[in-house]
Amino acid sequence: MGKTYTRPNSMKDVLTHYCPGCGHGMVHRIICEVIDELDVRETTIAVAPVGCAVLAYDYWNFDTTEAAHGRTPAVATGIKRIHPDKLVFTYQGDGDLAAIGTAETIHAGNRGENISIIFVNNGVYGMTGGQMAPTTILGQITATSPYSRRSEKEGFPLKIMEMMAVLPGVTYLERTMLTSPKEVIKTKKAIKRSFKRQLDKKGFSMVEILSPCPTYWGLSPLESIKRIENEVVATYPVGVIKEDK
Amino acid sequence: MRRSKIKYLSTGNEACGEGALRAGCRFYAGYPITPQNELTAYMSRRMEEENGTFIQAESELAAINMVFGASVAGARAMTSSSSPGISLKQEGISYIAGAELPAVIVNIMRGGPGLGNIAASQSDYFQATKGGGHGDYRSIVLAPATVQEMFDFTYDAFSLADKYRNPVMILADGMLGQMMEPLAFDDNIKPSGIIPKPWALTGAEGRKPLSAKSLRLGSGKNSLERHNERLQEKYKNIERSEIKTELYKTDDAAKIIVAYGSPGRIGRSCVDTMRDDGDAIGLVRLKTLWPFPYAEIRKLAERGCEFLVVEMSAGQMVEDVRLAVQDDNKVSFYGRMGGGIPEEEVIIKKLKNRG
Numbered sequence: 001m002g003k004t005y006t007r008p009n010s011m012k013d014v015l016t017h018y019c020p021g022c023g024h025g026m027v028h029r030i031i032c033e034v035i036d037e038l039d040v041r042e043t044t045i046a047v048a049p050v051g052c053a054v055l056a057y058d059y060w061n062f063d064t065t066e067a068a069h070g071r072t073p074a075v076a077t078g079i080k081r082i083h084p085d086k087l088v089f090t091y092q093g094d095g096d097l098a099a100i101g102t103a104e105t106i107h108a109g110n111r112g113e114n115i116s117i118i119f120v121n122n123g124v125y126g127m128t129g130g131q132m133a134p135t136t137i138l139g140q141i142t143a144t145s146p147y148s149r150r151s152e153k154e155g156f157p158l159k160i161m162e163m164m165a166v167l168p169g170v171t172y173l174e175r176t177m178l179t180s181p182k183e184v185i186k187t188k189k190a191i192k193r194s195f196k197r198q199l200d201k202k203g204f205s206m207v208e209i210l211s212p213c214p215t216y217w218g219l220s221p222l223e224s225i226k227r228i229e230n231e232v233v234a235t236y237p238v239g240v241i242k243e244d245k
Numbered sequence: 246m247r248r249s250k251i252k253y254l255s256t257g258n259e260a261c262g263e264g265a266l267r268a269g270c271r272f273y274a275g276y277p278i279t280p281q282n283e284l285t286a287y288m289s290r291r292m293e294e295e296n297g298t299f300i301q302a303e304s305e306l307a308a309i310n311m312v313f314g315a316s317v318a319g320a321r322a323m324t325s326s327s328s329p330g331i332s333l334k335q336e337g338i339s340y341i342a343g344a345e346l347p348a349v350i351v352n353i354m355r356g357g358p359g360l361g362n363i364a365a366s367q368s369d370y371f372q373a374t375k376g377g378g379h380g381d382y383r384s385i386v387l388a389p390a391t392v393q394e395m396f397d398f399t400y401d402a403f404s405l406a407d408k409y410r411n412p413v414m415i416l417a418d419g420m421l422g423q424m425m426e427p428l429a430f431d432d433n434i435k436p437s438g439i440i441p442k443p444w445a446l447t448g449a450e451g452r453k454p455l456s457a458k459s460l461r462l463g464s465g466k467n468s469l470e471r472h473n474e475r476l477q478e479k480y481k482n483i484e485r486s487e488i489k490t491e492l493y494k495t496d497d498a499a500k501i502i503v504a505y506g507s508p509g510r511i512g513r514s515c516v517d518t519m520r521d522d523g524d525a526i527g528l529v530r531l532k533t534l535w536p537f538p539y540a541e542i543r544k545l546a547e548r549g550c551e552f553l554v555v556e557m558s559a560g561q562m563v564e565d566v567r568l569a570v571q572d573d574n575k576v577s578f579y580g581r582m583g584g585g586i587p588e589e590e591v592i593i594k595k596l597k598n599r600g
Binding site: 041042043044045047054055057058060061062063064065066067068071074075076077078079080081082083086103104106107111 | 272298300302303304306307312313314316318319320322336337340446447448450451455457458460462
């Protein structure tokens with residue numbers, strides 16, 4: 001009997017720097033499995049963000065560039081226009097995508113750039129010490145919302161996917177989570193659909209993944225999973241938000 | 246047989262755009278700002294004719310980072326703007342310098358600080374030549390003084406950028422961008438200085454995967470300090486090889502005007518006028534602002550020359566001239582700000598009264 005579960009060829013054989021219970025390692029692996037299954041490792045160019053995933057190029061076994069904070073979709077636009085037949089995707093956190101890079105996200109979508117965005121939403125700035133993100137949910141305590149996020153002072157959680165849905169250039173949006181094997185499989189299916197759509201030249205798509213950050217949520221990995229199921233999903237409902245033919 | 250040169254009547258902005266296209270630039274991203282709008286409009290029309298990419302970006306930030314993306318993908322790429330927009334691009338230029346990518350950035354300078362006005366100015370000299378963004382880096386800075394040089398220098402900028410994997414800036418005042426002059430070039434001109442780019446991200450087909458980055462968290466030979474040392478070695482090499490200066494009637498000159506861009510033309514006219522009166526006046530016109538011709542100016546100072554630096558700023562390049570001369574008594578300055586143009590009569594009066 002052969003091995004049924006191995007390291008994807010698209011993943012380097014190295015340890016990652018991620019904290020125990022962090023979702024990034026899982027999402028990295030899922031992406032690599034999809035790239036292997038689509039057999040596009042040698043024709044993929046990824047854009048890593050500023051944030052916890054900035055070192056993704058040390059873990060992925062395909063071409064990857066860094067981008068300035070939030071400018072990730074602009075860098076991907078430049079790459080894709082030069083290599084329209086390559087798979088070009090960005091990997092972004094909520095600070096990168098929904099705060100400093102909001103304009104780049106919206107306008108890449110509005111131009112209908114034929115790229116994929118993998119958006120990992122854990123509701124905090126992990127790399128800098130767990131500060132409040134635009135996606136932090138109401139009532140959540142962070143390093144910069146010590147009295148919890150209050151709508152009257154800190155505003156509301158930003159629902160980027162729902163905003164993007166109104167743009168005609170955006171063709172596929174799905175929000176998933178990493179709370180159980182079933183949901184992980186759904187996440188993998190969503191990423192695969194996004195990549196396949198790009199390879200079929202169907203245009204801009206984005207997958208948002210609700211991901212745990214035990215370190216800055218002050219919870220254990222298991223408690224973090226429960227928090228997504230019990231609290232985060234109420235603000236960010238999972239499922240297909242938009243899918244054009 | 247090569248066809249003879251074709252003559253056009255062109256604005257500096259459009260000459261710059263055509264120079265880029267003839268150099269093989271097939272990616273341009275820009276954003277509207279006066280006085281460089283003719284360049285963006287020109288590229289929007291011509292890029293499509295040449296099967297290249299034109300993007301009117303959502304911001305200057307996006308434009309420079311699109312150039313980052315096109316460059317890391319192996320293309321010759323350019324963006325342009327004017328002073329306030331160039332301030333916004335500085336973060337991206339720093340990343341391009343740190344990741345050692347080639348790129349051409351055009352700054353058609355207007356008056357500042359802040360929104361300032363839309364008249365010609367040279368008040369971005371410090372920003373362009375001393376780095377501009379964060380970190381220890383340099384951009385090669387070319388300073389055209391005619392519409393012809395707007396074409397020629399932009400054409401050359403792409404080979405320089407590729408050769409050194411470094412940002413190259415075309416620094417011109419708004420007057421040079423918007424005025425029209427005859428422009429001549431060989432219609433069969435082909436891109437020059439095309440070299441392989443083994444560092445470009447094209448997909449890891451048949452090779453190990455590549456990464457492009459400015460983040461350096463490693464130690465030893467992978468440390469940020471070593472990376473910076475390598476960059477500084479490269480900058481020294483550029484300083485040794487790429488200085489370009491026009492010396493006009495300096496051989497027997499006792500007094501020398503130092504200028505670049507539009508004031509360089511005014512200076513040349515002053516030299517001719519004063520030579521007619523028998524005054525031994527010369528001109529040093531800088532074609533590269535960084536690298537700066539310290540040695541050339543020092544040589545003239547050692548010969549006993551005095552210098553009048555003329556700029557459309559409060560006095561920025563004059564600091565480098567002082568560094569070269571090492572004797573403040575020999576360096577004087579005349580500058581106009583906020584759209585003022587240095588006047589020939591004032592320059593002549595200053596040169597006559599002195600010494």
